[in-house]
Amino acid sequence: MKAFREFGLAIQCYNRGFKLLFHKKIRLFLFIPIVINILLIVGGYSLITNFTDGLSEKIFQLTGAENLTFWGSAYFDELIYGIFYFTFNVLFILSLILYGGFLIIIIMSPFFSIISERIESLETGVDYPFSIKKALQDIWRGIKITVRNAVVQLLLSVVIFIIGFIPILGAFAPILLFVTSSFFYGASFMDFGMERHYPTIRESISFIRQHRVATFGVGALFALSLFLPLCNLFLAAFVAIWSVIAGTLVILKIQNKQFY
Numbered sequence: 001m002k003a004f005r006e007f008g009l010a011i012q013c014y015n016r017g018f019k020l021l022f023h024k025k026i027r028l029f030l031f032i033p034i035v036i037n038i039l040l041i042v043g044g045y046s047l048i049t050n051f052t053d054g055l056s057e058k059i060f061q062l063t064g065a066e067n068l069t070f071w072g073s074a075y076f077d078e079l080i081y082g083i084f085y086f087t088f089n090v091l092f093i094l095s096l097i098l099y100g101g102f103l104i105i106i107i108m109s110p111f112f113s114i115i116s117e118r119i120e121s122l123e124t125g126v127d128y129p130f131s132i133k134k135a136l137q138d139i140w141r142g143i144k145i146t147v148r149n150a151v152v153q154l155l156l157s158v159v160i161f162i163i164g165f166i167p168i169l170g171a172f173a174p175i176l177l178f179v180t181s182s183f184f185y186g187a188s189f190m191d192f193g194m195e196r197h198y199p200t201i202r203e204s205i206s207f208i209r210q211h212r213v214a215t216f217g218v219g220a221l222f223a224l225s226l227f228l229p230l231c232n233l234f235l236a237a238f239v240a241i242w243s244v245i246a247g248t249l250v251i252l253k254i255q256n257k258q259f260y
Contacts, residue, residue, distance in 0.1 A: 003213045009250055010217025017119075017245035025118045026245070032111055033237030036104070044092055052084045101181070101226050102150040104237050105188050109142035110135070115241060116192040116248045123252055128196065138195050145191045145201055149184040156180050178223055179216065186219025186247065189240070193248035197255065211254060218247045 020026060105112070113135065117128045157177060164173035187208045194204045208215050222243045225236040 006211055006214035007217045009253060010214050010220075010246065013218075013246040013249035013253065014221065014242065016249055017242055020119060020122065020245055021242055023122065025122065026115060026241075029111055029115055029241055030238065032108065033234075033241070036107055036237055037234050040100075040103075045089075048085070048088045048092055052081060052088055055084055099150060099154075101185055101222060101236060101240075102146055102153075102188070104240050105146045105185075106143055108237070108240060109146065109192075110139050112189075112192045112240075112244045113138040113142060113195065115244050117196070119245050119248045120193065120196065120252065123249065138192075141195060141201065142188075142192060145204065146188045148201075149188050153180060153184045178220075178227075181226075182219040182223040183212065183216045184219065185222045185243070186215040186217065189218050189222070189243045190215060190247035190251060192244050193251040197251065207251075211250075214250050214254065218243055218250055 021030070121127050157180070160173050160176045160180070163176070164170045187205075190208065191201075191204050194207060198204045198207055222236060222239050225239040228235060
């Protein structure tokens with residue numbers, strides 16, 4: 001069946017992609033996720049701290065809580081601050097699990113286009129001369145398709161969330177969430193390889209729809225990495241590079257009919 005062949009193709013391309021990940025033309029890009037992780041974590045938690053400070057102060061001013069004199073009132077403001085800080089941290093982590101993947105893709109899109117070009121060059125021998133105009137066009141296209149995928153996934157996630165409250169069907173909600181996340185992540189990764197073969201986003205979407213299982217296979221590993229506790233964001237940024245490589249290889253093999 002085509003579905004099994006396409007999924008097997010994605011696994012095969014990940015295997016080949018892991019070897020290319022450490023090629024001299026690619027391995028320098030592995031330092032980029034380290035910088036991005038530092039910026040996201042430090043920036044995210046700094047934003048949470050500043051927002052919590054401002055919100056707590058505003059609540060105290062509106063309620064007059066800072067003037068309370070009952071026993072233990074000295075610790076009341078610390079309790080309120082702690083509740084807000086904990087809540088926003090949980091929301092931040094959940095946001096990264098659900099949509100941090102698309103944030104990583106958007107931030108790293110300038111590098112993904114270059115990585116995809118280099119992989120194709122290594123596999124086919126075709127060199128793509130650097131052009132600032134072309135690079136900016138690819139970056140803008142990557143951002144547009146990623147935002148589109150994120151919005152569609154958000155809408156589907158709301159539907160899946162509602163399904164989660166339906167008896168029996170609710171048991172399948174986590175599986176549906178994983179499948180949809182994998183598909184849209186895969187679509188974003190594969191588009192970096194389609195920039196050179198399918199000029200318009202419409203053509204790219206058409207290709208994705210024709211090869212849904214391969215697209216799911218490309219995005220599945222990245223989706224899994226985002227569900228890992230503690231190390232999800234750190235690991236996902238590295239897996240994203242691997243996924244772009246695998247997605248590019250999948251496109252090349254499909255075009256050359258090497259999996260039929």
